[in-house]
Amino acid sequence: MSSTATDVVRLLTVKDGMLPVAQTLTDGFVAAEVTSVSRASQAFRGSVTASATGPEHELLGVDATAPTANGAVDAQVAGRMAVGLRRAIGADRGIVTTGVSGAGPQDGQAVGTVFVAVDGPFGVDSGSAGGGKVKALRLNGDREEIRRESVRSVLALLLKELAGEQTGNERAQDTERNGGF
Numbered sequence: 001m002s003s004t005a006t007d008v009v010r011l012l013t014v015k016d017g018m019l020p021v022a023q024t025l026t027d028g029f030v031a032a033e034v035t036s037v038s039r040a041s042q043a044f045r046g047s048v049t050a051s052a053t054g055p056e057h058e059l060l061g062v063d064a065t066a067p068t069a070n071g072a073v074d075a076q077v078a079g080r081m082a083v084g085l086r087r088a089i090g091a092d093r094g095i096v097t098t099g100v101s102g103a104g105p106q107d108g109q110a111v112g113t114v115f116v117a118v119d120g121p122f123g124v125d126s127g128s129a130g131g132g133k134v135k136a137l138r139l140n141g142d143r144e145e146i147r148r149e150s151v152r153s154v155l156a157l158l159l160k161e162l163a164g165e166q167t168g169n170e171r172a173q174d175t176e177r178n179g180g181f
Helices: 003-014 029-035 054-058 075-089 143-165 168-177
Strands: 019-023 044-049 094-099 113-119 133-138
Touching (some): 003 029, 003 143, 019 075, 029 044, 029 143, 044 075, 075 094, 075 113, 075 133
Parallel strands (some): 019 094
Antiparallel strands (some): 094 113, 113 133
């Protein structure tokens, strides 16, 4: 369990937030990282894990006919997946990992091409690509290293957004609930 996952669960619990995860790259690792935290069930809503593009269209409402320059491995697809995930699962936030970690390129994208996305009530969305805030990553390493860094990156992106929406009063309440830490 990472300190980032612990902080994400803590902030979601304080906000009464519910978090679902969609992952086509990390094979359930994001959900496993979040649920390894004590009391994660208070904030974790569920996970959609798929290694094919069909479920992201069918379950998450990603328009299969919407043009993207790079096929399924694309910033717009990641953003749309995050928005669709929130709607499909009925949550106020959602996070997504998608990309290429395997044996060779996919849809013309090189191994290590990754998109992580978050969607939620974060205000102005300057990093948006078809919905949700999206971060493009170019990662090196083997399959496990790429997936591990993708998990770390999506949780860090969510934590940044959660911390950014916390007001001074919420911080005081959070500190009081956690014994002054």
